Amino acid sequence: MTTSWDQLHEKVCNQLQAIYADVHLEIPVGELATELLATMRLKADEDIVQPTPYCNYWDEEDIIMITYGDSVISEGEQPLFTLDRFLHTYCKNTINKVHMLPFFPYSSDDGFSVIDYSSVNESLGDWGDIERLAKHYGLMFDLVINHCSARSAWFENFQKGEGIGSDFFFTADPSDDLSMVTRPRVSPLLRETQTATGTQYVWCTFSHDQVDFDFRNPKVLLAFVEIIRQYLDKGAKLFRLDAVAFLWKIIGTSCINLFQTHECIRLLRTLIEHADPTVIIITETNIPNRENLTYFGNANEAHAIYNFSLPPLLVNTLVTGNCAYLKNWMMSMPPAQNGTTYFNFIASHDGIGLRPAEGLLDDEEISTLVHTMQNFGGKVSWRASDHGQQKPYEINITLFDALQGTTAGPDKWQIDRFICAHAIMLGMEGIPGLYIHSLLGTSNDYEKVANTGQNRSINRHRWNFEELAALLDSPYSQHHKVLTRISQLIRIRKAQPAFHPNATQFTLQLGDTLFGFWRQSLDRRQSVFCVSNVTNEEQSILLSSINLIGTDKWMDLITRDELEDVGGFLQLKPYQTVWISNMEFED
Structure with a gap:
């Protein structure tokens, strides 16, 4: 299905008029629209692909790894080449997409202070290295647009x-x-x-x-559309719009989430999806949950939004042994309509954001969480509140160390608790994103914090490939255990239609010590009941409470154990997760 250039031009004109309604433009809107379309190489004398509305360009096989270009290095090799080698060696049957954190020349913030958007940081490699990765993985590029x-x-x-x-x-x-x-x-x-x-x-x-930037100047918009076109040419299949909530400023307002910001994203969506309908836009908006949801628009803005409330709520659940807050949040989340989905993550290059927990966790709960993380070696970054007071903005800690114990202190369940967190995320509605240091079970890097003076460096360790390989190949190391168990979960997930990012999800009511939800495939053939024990004590679940159909055969996809009595009890060890399914799809 195609659309005419004139129709597309008219749509872009309407979007520009909405954005610049209160701005005096030196260039007519029609000329600006023509220049934008020309920059994206959308030509009047060629058929233009009409994107299919409400189409899901993702499925249960999509797993994104988040990494810096130099998270893994080897002497004598360009880091991007080493990254490709690491992926081929240890992630061949698990990861199919890679979020490449900014790989451009920069001056601070580990890449998010870009000096030159059009070149690759020569300490990492060159565009040839990026294009090599793009041949095997769907690459997400950061568009540091604010x-x-x-x-x-x-x-x-x-x-x-x-x-x-x-x-x-x-x-x-x-x-x-x-x-x-x-x-x-x-x-x-x-x-x-x-x-x-x-x-x-x-x-x-x-x-x-x-x-x-001052996006009131259309030259800024044109510059970024030119950057987008270059990134598409270099193999970008996903765009992460960094800090985009702050894009438009109006003196006397909050300068966040303004109408013009949303309309700018809708305009970029229009341009990108007509250049390549399969390219996905993800907005990075580390803000309270209700505001974050608005970036879906009506399936005409972001294809996916970061599920920023998930990390603090899930960590809180596992260190307190109580899933009430997580369960209440999940019940309040609207299903993503077709053409949109959630981007689920529980760790990233940044810390555990606390703003997305506002209104979901009370102040006392947040204070306890912060104190517990500090006891586990975490740092805290602060922000100024509306009244000028300092409030915790994010907790800086590796997820592996964040889950080393409970509010009572460290215990022996660290790895099991860590795997439980990933089993919950991998089963949820949405596309899962795994930070490389979670995949590897990396601990806090205090030396890097001391060297940089930046709290976020605690979760930005740089591995030597040969040292890492020795650890990953040793069955006794935490890194081998973590990678092996997470990889197993990923392979199982990728084979289950019920784990499609847009498959039905329903929260189960199993009390506060068992967190559960039901997934059903789009064709309704497969059901999976995902139940996790979020405590350090054994728990039992009455299988009749989740309404397993007696005429079906049921099994736990993780252990491969069949459930013989669907009316009996199932014992769950501390932090054990079961994925109970009526069908088994081979991984």
Whole structure:
């Protein structure tokens, strides 16, 4: 099915008019739309593919690994080549997509302060290495769209007052009323900067090395559409829109989640899906749950949103032995309509965000969680509240160490608790994303924190490939045990139609010590009951309480044990998960 260039042009014009309704443009909207379409190589004399609405371009086989380009290194090799070798050796039958964290030249924040969007950091490799990875894996590229490095050529031109970038950055006056601005950091919002035209105060949402763009200038939009086109050419199949909630600023507002921001995402969706309908947009919006859900739009904005509330709620569940908060949240989550899905993760290069837990965990529960994580060696990053007070923004700790015990302290169940967390995530509605350091069972890197002075470095360890391989090949190491057990769960998941990201999900009511949900395949042939013991004591479940149909044969997909008495009890060891299915699909 195709659409005419004129129809697409009209749609883009309407979206631009909505975005720039309150902005005086020096270029007519029609000309801007034409330039955007030309940049994406959508030509008037060619048929343009019409994306199929509400189409799911994913299934149960999609598993995303999140990694830096140099998370695994080997002497004498480019890190991107080593990463490809690691994936081929240890993830061949499990991972099919890779989120490549920013691999561009940068000045700070481990890549999220981009100096040059158009080149690969030469310390990692080159575009040939990226294209080699893209032949075997669906690659997710970061589009760091809210800000760039203060050392970029664009910002240098801003300071000089001439050249590309001289008018790309958002400025304000210290006398402006900025009291309502939502801040994820405690650093000053405005950076005093000397320019050829005098002192200006540049908006910096995150740090003074990360200077915010001014999307009121359509040249900024055009620059990023050109970047998107280049990334598509280099093999990008998914785009992660980093910190996109802060994109549009209006003095006197919160400057987060504004209408124009949503409309900009819808415009990018229009351009990208007409260039390649199979490419997926994921919005990274580390904000309260209700606000995060709005980025689905009406299946015309993000294809997927980060399930940011899952990490703090799941860690809280497993360290307290009580799933009440997690269960209440799951019941409140609307099913993602076709054409959209959740991106589930429980660990990432950042920490465990606490803003997405606001309204879901009370202050006392959050305080207990923070204190427990600090006892396990974790760090805390802070933000300024609306009243100027410091509040915990995120906990910085590896997931493996976060689950080393309970609120009572460390215990012997660390690996089982860690695997339980992944079994819960892998069974849930949505596409699962696994951080490389969770796949490897990596512990806190205190040396890197000391070297960088950054709390987030605690979960950004850099492995030597040969040392890592020796550990992964040793059956006695925590790393071998973790990779083996998670890989087994992934292989089972990938073979079950009931684990399709959009398959039906229903929360089970099994009390506070057993967390459970039911999945049913889109064709309704397969049911899987996912039940996890979230405590360090044995629990029993009455199988009749989950309504297993007596005429079907049931088995646990994980242990391969058949359930002979569907009306009897099933004993679950501490942190054991069962996936009870009426059908077995071979992995």
